[in-house]
Amino acid sequence: MQFIDLQSQLAHIRPAIDARIKKVLDHGQFIMGPEVFELEEKLADYVGVKRCISCANGTDALQLALMALGIGPGDTVITTAFSFFSTAEVIPLVGATPYFVDINPDTYNLCPSELQKGIAEAKAQGLSPKAVITVDMFGLPANYPAIENICQEHNLYLIEDAAQGFGGSINGKKAGCFGDIATTSFFPAKPLGCYGDGGAIFTNNDNLASLCDSMRVHGKGQHKYENIRIGMNSRLDTIQAAILLEKLEHFxxxxxxxxxxxxxxxxxxxxxxxxxxxxxxxxxxxxxxxxxxxxxxxxxxxxxxxxxxxxxxxxxxxxxxxxxxxxxxxxxxxxxxxxxxxxxxxxxxxxxxxxxxx
CATH class of the missing domain: 3.90.1150.10 (Aspartate Aminotransferase, domain 1)
Incomplete structure (x- = not known):
């Protein structure tokens, strides 16, 4: 018995996957090819947001989200203590300070009442909370009705880490549509996974989307040789986009x-x-x-x-x-x-x- 049977999953759709990959091999646009932009449109439509920006992996998606929000030195980001390391790792990577709070014992997601306490305690310690990163643990979206209200009350940005939650929902609203900006991962074992690494960012904010689009390609301006800000090298391979397009059809x-x-x-x-x-x-x-x-x-x-x-x-x-x-x-x-x-x-x-x- 397999814990996650990716080979069996592939067997169901192998001919279609092979056809998608062959198309990429034939046109030869291996980085940021047409399948990447087709995927972004379909993912945005699936989640129910205006914009989707793909990137190299879920960790980069989180870091790009923080960078687009202007999170950096002097800022504190409150997050759950129960998650994969990347959720917290990206916070010091942009120069900010993580502050950990506890989970709901039934859902394993960040607890709204602990978030309230954490905001107050962080401020009492002289920290400057600027954002919250939630995680949709084990596939279940966090309590966004409560968490969004708390973030609005305290004027905090909210970042949804939907790496495990993609495909989940609250009252019909899909994971990836909550907060100011959301991210996901297409690591093979994720609910929607590719056959390598991949990630994406979701938002209804055109300015944040434009910033992420620029920063995923070295802070590009009108073209890749015009660099108007510090960015990263975080592009989704076209072959992985092609695979995800086919898997999305069966998702x-x-x-x-x-x-x-x-x-x-x-x-x-x-x-x-x-x-x-x-x-x-x-x-x-x-x-x-x-x-x-x-x-x-x-x-x-x-x-x-x-x-x-x-x-x-x-x-x-x-x-x-x-x-x-x-x-x-x-x-x-x-x-x-x-x-x-x-x-x-x-x-x-x-x-x-x-x-x-x-």
Whole structure:
């Protein structure tokens, strides 16, 4: 059994993928070719925003978003303590200061009440909060109705990290449309993944979109040899765009299958594990199906499943606020993050998974 079966997924659409790649090989525009711009239009339409700007990976997408918002030295960015390292890594990369807050113990997403406390405490410490980065953990969008209100109250920018949440929604509004600017990753294991690295930025703000478009190509102006600001080299390869175009055609059907698998998991596992909590009106993209043990410890269950040929994965064993690279930065106490790091683990999730009924 595979944890994420990319080969099986490819087998379903291989002829169409091969045809897309052949077209790119034939026209030879391997960087920023026509498929890149076609993909950006279709992604913006899917998410429901005005603009999509593709880039080389999800980490660059976050850094470009911060740069476009003018976040830098002297600014503090408040974020969750429970995520992949890139969520926090990009903050000092632009010269700003991370400040960590705790998660909701049921959704594993940034907790709105902890965010309120974190803003007050950061200001009391003499820090200058400028933005918030949320994460759509395990595929479930964060509580944006509450978080957006808090950010507006305190005049903070909101960046949605939808790397895991792409395809999820709140009351019909897609992940990637929340906040001032949103980002995603097309790493192969993500809900919509390519066969290499890739990322994208989403916004309704034309100025932010133009800044990101410029900065992904070395801060270009009217053409690539006119450089009007400091930028990055972060362009999406045309072949990866071509692959994503084809996978996007099948994405909704895959999400429906993932939902069915999650429902089967819920029915089978609710007695032994704390299963995912999805609030009414929310839809998860099920980037991972993650449980928390009610009895025994995590290692016991991981070992038991391994002996039955069932793979698992742990996201994430160390909180961002406990990473050595972040030890010089502060934040609130994070008991819910600490518990999640010690006890949650994820089960296989892909469209060809078959769950045996008890």
């Amino acid at each position: 909704t059907a895959e999400l429906n299958i993932r939902q069915q698998i999650a429902e089967q998991y819920n029915q089978q596992l609710a007695g032994q594990f704390k299963t995912p909590v999805v609030t009414s009106g929310y839809q998860s993209a099920w980037a991972q199906y993650t449980v928390q043990a009610k009895t025994e410890n995590r290692d016991y269950w991981i070992d038991k499943l391994k002996r039955q040929g069932i793979p698992t994965a742990v996201y994430y064993p160390i909180g961002l606020n406990r990473q050595k690279a972040m030890e010089c930065y502060s934040g609130l106490a994070t008991p819910n993050t600490n518990l999640a790091c010690e006890s949650v683990f994820s089960l296989p999730m892909h469209q060809d998974l078959k769950i045996i009924q008890n």
